[in-house]
Amino acid sequence: MSATGIGAAVRRKEDRRFITGTGHYTDDINRPGQAYANFLRSPHAHATIKSIDATAAAKMPGVLAVLAGADLAADKIGNLICGWMIHSKDGSPMKMAPHPALALGKVCHVGDPIAVVVAETLAQARDAAEKIAVDYAVLPAVADPAAAQKSGAPQIHDIAPNNTIYQWHLGDASAVEAAFRTAKHVTRLDIVNNRLVPNAIEPRAAIGDYDAGTGTFTLWNTTQNPHVARLVIAAFVGMAPEHKLRVIAPDVGGGFGSKIFIYPEEVVALWASKRVGRPVKWVAERSEAFVADAHGRDHVTHAEMAFDAEGKILGLRAKTIANLGAYMSTFSSSVPTYLYATLLSGQYEIPQIYCEVDAVYTNTVPVDAYRGAGRPEATFVVERLVEVSARELGQDPAELRRKNFIRIFPHQTPVIMAYDAGDYNASLKKAMELADYKGFGRRKRESARNGKLRGIGLSTYIEACGIAPSQAVGSLGAGVGLWESAEVRVNPTGSVEILTGSHAHGQGHETTFAQLVSDRLGIPIDNISVVHGDTDKVQFGMGTYGSRSGAVGMSALAKALDKIEAKAKKVAAHMLEAAEGDIEFKDGKFNVAGTDKSAAWGDVALNAYIAHKFSGQELEPGLKEGAFYDPINFTFPAGCHICEVEVDPETGNTEIAAWTAVDDFGVIVNPMIVEGQVHGGIAQGVGQALCEGAIYDKDGQLVTGSFMDYCMPRADHLPALTVDTTVTKCPSNPLGVKGCGEAGAIAAPAAVINAITDAIGTEALAMPAAPQTVWAALQIADRMPKAA
Amino acid sequence: MAGETAAVSMTVNGKPITANVDARTLLVQLLREHLRLTGTHVGCDTSQCGACVVHVNGKAIKSCTVLALQLEGANVLTIEGLAAPDGPLHPMQEAFRENHGLQCGFCTPGMIMTAVDLVRRKGNDLDDRTIREELEGNICRCTGYHNIVKAIAAGARTMRGGSTMSKAAE
Numbered sequence: 001m002s003a004t005g006i007g008a009a010v011r012r013k014e015d016r017r018f019i020t021g022t023g024h025y026t027d028d029i030n031r032p033g034q035a036y037a038n039f040l041r042s043p044h045a046h047a048t049i050k051s052i053d054a055t056a057a058a059k060m061p062g063v064l065a066v067l068a069g070a071d072l073a074a075d076k077i078g079n080l081i082c083g084w085m086i087h088s089k090d091g092s093p094m095k096m097a098p099h100p101a102l103a104l105g106k107v108c109h110v111g112d113p114i115a116v117v118v119a120e121t122l123a124q125a126r127d128a129a130e131k132i133a134v135d136y137a138v139l140p141a142v143a144d145p146a147a148a149q150k151s152g153a154p155q156i157h158d159i160a161p162n163n164t165i166y167q168w169h170l171g172d173a174s175a176v177e178a179a180f181r182t183a184k185h186v187t188r189l190d191i192v193n194n195r196l197v198p199n200a201i202e203p204r205a206a207i208g209d210y211d212a213g214t215g216t217f218t219l220w221n222t223t224q225n226p227h228v229a230r231l232v233i234a235a236f237v238g239m240a241p242e243h244k245l246r247v248i249a250p251d252v253g254g255g256f257g258s259k260i261f262i263y264p265e266e267v268v269a270l271w272a273s274k275r276v277g278r279p280v281k282w283v284a285e286r287s288e289a290f291v292a293d294a295h296g297r298d299h300v301t302h303a304e305m306a307f308d309a310e311g312k313i314l315g316l317r318a319k320t321i322a323n324l325g326a327y328m329s330t331f332s333s334s335v336p337t338y339l340y341a342t343l344l345s346g347q348y349e350i351p352q353i354y355c356e357v358d359a360v361y362t363n364t365v366p367v368d369a370y371r372g373a374g375r376p377e378a379t380f381v382v383e384r385l386v387e388v389s390a391r392e393l394g395q396d397p398a399e400l401r402r403k404n405f406i407r408i409f410p411h412q413t414p415v416i417m418a419y420d421a422g423d424y425n426a427s428l429k430k431a432m433e434l435a436d437y438k439g440f441g442r443r444k445r446e447s448a449r450n451g452k453l454r455g456i457g458l459s460t461y462i463e464a465c466g467i468a469p470s471q472a473v474g475s476l477g478a479g480v481g482l483w484e485s486a487e488v489r490v491n492p493t494g495s496v497e498i499l500t501g502s503h504a505h506g507q508g509h510e511t512t513f514a515q516l517v518s519d520r521l522g523i524p525i526d527n528i529s530v531v532h533g534d535t536d537k538v539q540f541g542m543g544t545y546g547s548r549s550g551a552v553g554m555s556a557l558a559k560a561l562d563k564i565e566a567k568a569k570k571v572a573a574h575m576l577e578a579a580e581g582d583i584e585f586k587d588g589k590f591n592v593a594g595t596d597k598s599a600a601w602g603d604v605a606l607n608a609y610i611a612h613k614f615s616g617q618e619l620e621p622g623l624k625e626g627a628f629y630d631p632i633n634f635t636f637p638a639g640c641h642i643c644e645v646e647v648d649p650e651t652g653n654t655e656i657a658a659w660t661a662v663d664d665f666g667v668i669v670n671p672m673i674v675e676g677q678v679h680g681g682i683a684q685g686v687g688q689a690l691c692e693g694a695i696y697d698k699d700g701q702l703v704t705g706s707f708m709d710y711c712m713p714r715a716d717h718l719p720a721l722t723v724d725t726t727v728t729k730c731p732s733n734p735l736g737v738k739g740c741g742e743a744g745a746i747a748a749p750a751a752v753i754n755a756i757t758d759a760i761g762t763e764a765l766a767m768p769a770a771p772q773t774v775w776a777a778l779q780i781a782d783r784m785p786k787a788a
Numbered sequence: 789m790a791g792e793t794a795a796v797s798m799t800v801n802g803k804p805i806t807a808n809v810d811a812r813t814l815l816v817q818l819l820r821e822h823l824r825l826t827g828t829h830v831g832c833d834t835s836q837c838g839a840c841v842v843h844v845n846g847k848a849i850k851s852c853t854v855l856a857l858q859l860e861g862a863n864v865l866t867i868e869g870l871a872a873p874d875g876p877l878h879p880m881q882e883a884f885r886e887n888h889g890l891q892c893g894f895c896t897p898g899m900i901m902t903a904v905d906l907v908r909r910k911g912n913d914l915d916d917r918t919i920r921e922e923l924e925g926n927i928c929r930c931t932g933y934h935n936i937v938k939a940i941a942a943g944a945r946t947m948r949g950g951s952t953m954s955k956a957a958e
Contacts, residue, residue, distance in 0.1 A: 018893025021827015021867035028826035253894030286832035506892030683932030707836035715923035
């Protein structure tokens with residue numbers, strides 16, 4: 001392993017600008033003549049708009065325009081769309097309601113944008129927005145997904161009777177029925193997967209800049225996938241032809257899924273720029289982000305797991321209601337279906353699985369992918385069922401898991417996925433050793449002496465990453481292919497630029513992608529630049545989410561590097577007057593096999609461009625290659641997280657005493673970055689389990705609408721984390737990598753809740769398990785007659 | 789109210805500056821919009837996230853909670869002024885890089901400015917618990933804090949004796 005190659009803990013190339021305050025996030029960019037946008041948003045969860053009077057606002061100082069939904073419609077700006085078609089079990093297509101970028105006649109959630117003011121300064125835009133008079137007829141609202149389908153519930157969109165978007169299912173219902181009939185034991189759970197607000201620390205932002213001379217638009221935007229944004233804004237919203245729209249995603253301060261989607265504000269910034277003839281900048285305030293950024297999770301599930309007399313799982317069935325909010329966000333439909341039910345087999349051999357999912361509209365912010373996207377919800381269902389089953393069966397939870405682990409690969413689950421590789425016992429075993437699982441009893445007694453309740457919880461999770469084979473997702477309803485592209489440009493001096501369709505917003509691609517190039521070409525990492533996030537530079541790409549940058553994006557890069565090597569060998573053969581087949585490339589040097597004749601990388605690069613040693617007829621000058629890589633399968637990272645908690649029965653406060661994570665991510669490119677990703681994922685999962693939760697009141701008001709009310713995990717919520725790995729190489733891509741971005745967030749919630757319920761001796765515990773919730777659960781448990 | 793402007797003078801990163809600002813201008817707005825010092829970030833609107841932490845007269849403050857006009861004559865240090873542009877990094881900056889104490893980088897300037905102030909107040913030997921408690925006012929969504937805590941402990945050790953050596957300890 002070289003110092004900067006695959007497997008080395010290379011310090012990040014991108015860090016210098018971030019630690020010196022010289023990064024360029026969207027809000028750091030200013031365009032000459034720039035004006036500022038401020039949105040007027042609905043204070044009501046559900047209302048018809050009787051009138052909008054902008055007369056007073058338009059007369060305010062500095063105001064350039066006040067625009068509303070009718071103006072947008074007049075300019076024929078199209079609606080936002082959801083790009084993944086889901087069909088109900090009766091074959092009918094999902095009920096996608098119109099989603100204009102500015103409300104037209106009706107608002108459907110608090111925060112729904114109604115009008116935009118564009119002014120010389122942000123303060124003037126804000127002042128003017130306050131002067132817009134909107135006459136509402138307030139309608140009854142529904143925020144609770146379980147209540148949305150009930151008779152008498154307020155109807156949000158005409159297209160969707162009973163607020164039902166689709167009623168989807170997966171698996172063989174009758175086979176599961178039969179399996180349950182033979183069961184010796186069935187565990188039943190009602191589970192609420194709490195609604196979360198992603199809260200990347202950089203708020204979303206957009207600068208629209210229309211150039212009337214060329215008729216082109218430029219959008220600087222906090223997006224995880226600039227090409228997808230361009231495609232949707234061009235082809236569906238109809239802002240401009242695709243070649244007349246440039247989308248630039250500069251430094252982006254975290255995404256976690258919430259910056260995948262195409263939102264109203266960037267559409268409006270572009271459109272308003274053309275309207276006022278000036279660049280228009282919008283930056284979300286945090287409280288605005290709470291009601292404007294897609295939320296995550298929000299499932300209500302009943303799940304059952306059946307066992308035979310030996311403790312082998314016979315079947316699993318689940319019925320889930322998924323809250324998709326007021327409108328269908330870009331990929332919302334796929335999250336509670338193909339990203340959820342397909343993972344319900346977990347790490348276990350489960351002969352039969354059946355899952356029904358009803359997706360519903362409510363008067364809440366749209367819900368879409370958030371770190372893990374469907375897979376944390378699936379893992380929580382499976383890992384809570386297994387843990388509770390073990391307790392009900394009187395078996396050790398680790399033992400029950402081990403008994404049911406899949407051991408032979410490839411493994412076809414009953415819910416689409418074909419796991420390619422893994423060793424679940426290895427990660428469980430290592431995690432139990434690192435966590436000193438055997439010593440838990442002693443630690444529990446020690447805690448008891450201090451008046452504390454100690455608990456331990458496991459989560460042996462699986463996820464499907466490296467999203468995804470295009471043909472497969474196409475057959476499941478995706479409107480796009482999920483390959484990735486890469487281009488390698490070798491300069492005459494031998495330095496290299498890589499252009500990738502992946503997009504980094506914290507993941508460190510400028511380092512890891514360069515590591516692959518350094519490894520393959522044998523050149524110093526400082527001679528390699530990574531270019532991403534600009535549709536004028538990178539031809540096309542699908543962006544970064546679903547832990548796909550390594551498995552898909554870097555595989556594309558590997559493929560392009562293969563082509564570079566092949567071409568460079570041809571150049572070297574001419575230089576060394578040898579047959580192409582005799583050229584070997586190793587450690588940055590081209591050798592003629594069996595001789596001492598060689599050419600250095602830099603010389604070959606130069607010769608490719610000066611083209612003095614070969615004729616342009618037999619070999620094209622230059623050294624630049626591109627590749628599109630379409631994966632042959634998902635990848636299946638898996639592992640075991642063990643959480644140990646200490647609960648104070650007096651206050652209900654939970655302290656995480658220890659955390660052990662052993663993950664199998666396949667081949668690891670940069671262990672330092674991988675550990676960082678795991679740490680961050682765990683923190684988000686712990687946040688979900690212990691403190692985070694978006695709460696709507698019965699009128700559809702978001703009660704937790706700021707960092708004062710919505711509890712973000714802080715440094716003292718978490719302990720130091722023990723993070724390790726086991727490795728089974730992924731056979732489905734050339735690098736053997738699986739992906740690590742979401743693992744922590746997927747594994748953690750079940751581990752925490754399994755630990756707390758172990759400590760307090762009752763399974764009835766909702767997330768977030770804040771002190772009050774734990775304390776209340778303890779009071780109820782104390783009053784319950786103890787099981788015999 | 790809007791429109792009323794006044795002049796304010798202060799020293800920012802060692803340079804005297806004077807600006808005419810709207811009376812409601814916050815320090816962070818003065819830094820970002822008037823002086824184009826965009827390393828100081830805005831991550832919330834309730835003084836919770838700490839992405840905007842700078843030093844005023846040697847102490848860490850959230851620059852979103854103070855009006856520019858309150859700081860006549862003050863000495864302000866931002867992330868851009870922590871180390872000379874062409875010189876070595878500040879040991880705390882170097883420690884964040886060395887320990888992978890950042891991912892997306894958005895909270896990082898505030899974290900580093902908070903950390904330097906923490907060393908001033910609590911010394912060079914900082915235990916895990918102290919650092920975690922002192923980070924109450926800084927939110928990071930990427931790192932899970934693990935490596936930030938490591939970075940601050942390492943940076944604090946390297947800062948011992950006012951050293952500006954660029955290599956982090958250990």
